[in-house]
Every structure is written in structure tokens, then in C-alpha cells.
Amino acid sequence: MPAAPVFEKADPTNLRSLYQHLRVCDVVDALDGIGYFNIGLMDPEVRPLWLGMKFWGEAATIRAVPSNRPMWKLDTTEDIVAAHGRWFAEVPHPKLPTDLAPGHVIVMDSGGGPEVGFWGSENAMASVLGGAVGIITDGYCRDTGEVAAQKSPVVARRRGRSIIPGRIMVIETQTTIACGGVQVSPGDIVGADDDGVVVVPRHVAEEVAVHARAVLLADMRARKKHYDSLGMQPDSSVDIDGILAYYADL
Template sequence: MTMSEPLDPNVARAAKLDTATLSDALDKLGIAGQCYRIKPRDVNFRMTGRAWTLLYGPAGKPCGTVGDYIDDVPPGSIVVLDNGGRDNATVWGDILTEIAHRRGIAGTLIDGVCRDTALCRQLGYPIFSKDHWMRTGKDRVQVEATGVPVNIGDARVAPGDIVRGDADGVLVIPKEHESAVLDTAEAIEVAEEAIRNAVRGGMRLDEARKQFKYHQLQTRQEG
């Protein structure tokens, strides 16, 4: 096992599921965990791990630091940076990418923008953010707190929550609900595979969907 591989059973389970399936499970359980408008900087990026969180705010006077935290992030974690959705100042660049990749950190998630995207693509280090731009966050934003709940694309992310990202985007599975979400997602995946196999065997799609209760898969359960 390398440092970047999942460190616990539920992270390993989440890594086997795509975000579309997990999103359906979140919807069924009434949990808002999808991070709106957050995208991978490369469609080939995949990441799964537990959240290590940091909150930014506007820089004061004198200005606080943008943060020298990276050596404190456990291997296998996802660095989750809440920069308030700012698109005019970055909080992640090539030095952090290189160190995070070398230390076996599983990826970075930003409610905001990053820069130096060529290196993350070259190294295959996953970064998910609203966009990318070159202007530094130095003297524009500062660290307010680490290890606190943050907001990423209108989704609440608490320290230790499971973060899963792929080509379709990124979502968070709250720690207190992760077993229920994963159980539901795995059941959805089994049903959808059964539908595909039935259609490949000659069954009409509408019949297969009815037999395997497709239209109930994402319907929010009551209670």
C-alpha cells in the first residue's frame, strides 16, 4: 500500500463508486453533499480521502499568512480550502502541489481558484476548484482557522468527512451518515448494473427499469 491509497474501509468503498451514483444516494437520503460548480483541473483526476479543512478570510492589516500548513496534513487526506468562492486570488500553487504529491496527500479541493495547473497535470496530483487563475492570494486573504467546518460549493465539509471527486465533479459524505450513503450507493450500483445486463440480454429498457425499480432509486425516502 502506498501513502496515497485509502486508509480505512469506508474510504475504500467510496473510491469504488462514481460521483453520479453517490450523488443519487445523497439525494435519496436528503443530504446536500454535492459541491456546486467545483470541477477537476483535469478530467482524468480522481480523488478519495478524508477532509482536512482550512478557512480563509480577507487579509487584515497587518496581513496574516496564506498558510504554511502542508506538512501537518496526514497522508491520504484531502486538503479542503474554503476561500469563500473567490475567483480573484489563489490559495494553491506549484510548491504546495509538489509537496502534497510527494507526501502522499490524496488531493486538494478549493472553493475558489488555484494556479500553476500545468504541474498538477504533469504529476497527476488531483485538484478540484471553481477555476484557475494566476494572481496570488498573498496580502489579499489570510488563514482564519484550520480543522473547522467549511463551505465548498454550498456543501458543508467537516474535518474527517469523506471527499470523493471524479470527472463529473466532487461531493462530500458527512461522517455521521457515511455508512447509510455508501450502503445506498452500492444498492443503486447493483440495480443499475442489473438493468444494463437485462437490456444487453434483449429486454426492453422500460421493462428492465420497472423490474429493477429504477425510478425509485433516486427518490427521496421519507422519515
């Protein structure tokens, strides 16, 4: 599967492109402006695992629950290394479709399960290879040092240690879920940055993008004046001309 594209210009037929340069706070302000107060604001404990992470994309959803059965005792080192394979052979689970368009965000409802690193450095990287631009769980991620080092875009509530077998199981994909206290449906626009996570319901996503773009530009103009007054060199966060050029064809 090809990597998720980085857009050179906003494309009115592609929602993800409309959000590419927006900050989470711009989108939250826009949601407030249309009367969607506090809708889509994930629990602030659900946070990027490393600073500087930013992504937007359409949600692909997973719902999990506690497994309610233990992993059986394993007898050999080889069996212990292969524990996941042994477990999934006995307790199969639904998987996300293989034909998801590049640029999706995987959003997981962990079902309030126990500490378990459902996400880790290997399967996060595999998901990116499969076209995901972000992974969000209101549960745990493990191998977090590696996740940060390899810049895998994982957002989680907790850092964990244990593995999946005997602890958690996926029961549904591509259905409406609750994650971090908000509703998420397949196709909703989901974004994360250093400030946290917001979910934009699909039916208002185009309108919200218009207002959020205006909020961003107003902030950039105000901050650019401060940069000038302080004698600071402009950086990409005040590149007003670049933003105007990106959205010029809308």
C-alpha cells in the same frame, strides 16, 4: 509520510476503502435515498481541472479570508523570487497538522477572496507527497497546465494567475467550513470525479456507502447487457465480478 493506499479489498474499519470504487452519482443517489436531498452537492463550478480525476477521502479543512493589506514593494529580483517567504515571515498563518493520515482530502474555503492562485503546481504536489489524495478549493488554482500534466488532483472554481502575498491569508484549519456552498467538517467523506464534487456528512457515511454500492452494481448490470447486445468488449466500468470480490467481506 507513506503514500495513500489503494485498497485491494474493502475494509469495514476504513471509510475511504468503502468509497474507492463508487462514482459521485452513486453517492448522490444514496444521499437522496435517505432523504438528504441536495445536501453535499458542491457548486458545479467547483470542478476537477482535468478529465479522469477521481478520489475519495476524509476532509481536512482550511479557512481563508482576504488579507486586507497589500504586499509591500520589493526592491530586487531575489526578493521578488522569494516573495512568499517574505510575506509568510511577516504574516504567519496556521497550517494543517503534520500527522494527518494518508488518504485525506484538503478542502479550502477561499473566503470569497480576489483572484489568487493559492494552489499551484508546486504546493499541490507537495500536498500529495504529504498524503493528500485530493485538493478542493472554491477559489483559484494557477499553473493549471502543469497541474494537469503532473496529474495533481486539484479541484477549483477558477483558473488564476496571481500569487498569495497581499491577497489572501489562512486563519483557521480543521474547523467546519463552507466550500462551494456546502458545509464541510473534518472527517467528512469527500469525493470528486468528472461529474463534480459531493460531501458526505460523517454520521451517515457508512450507511450511504452501502446504498451507493447497490446503485453502482445495478447500473453496471444494466449497462453490461447493453454492452453484450451491441457486441462491445467489456471494460472496467462493467466489471461486476471485480466489484463483488472487492466488497465480498463486508
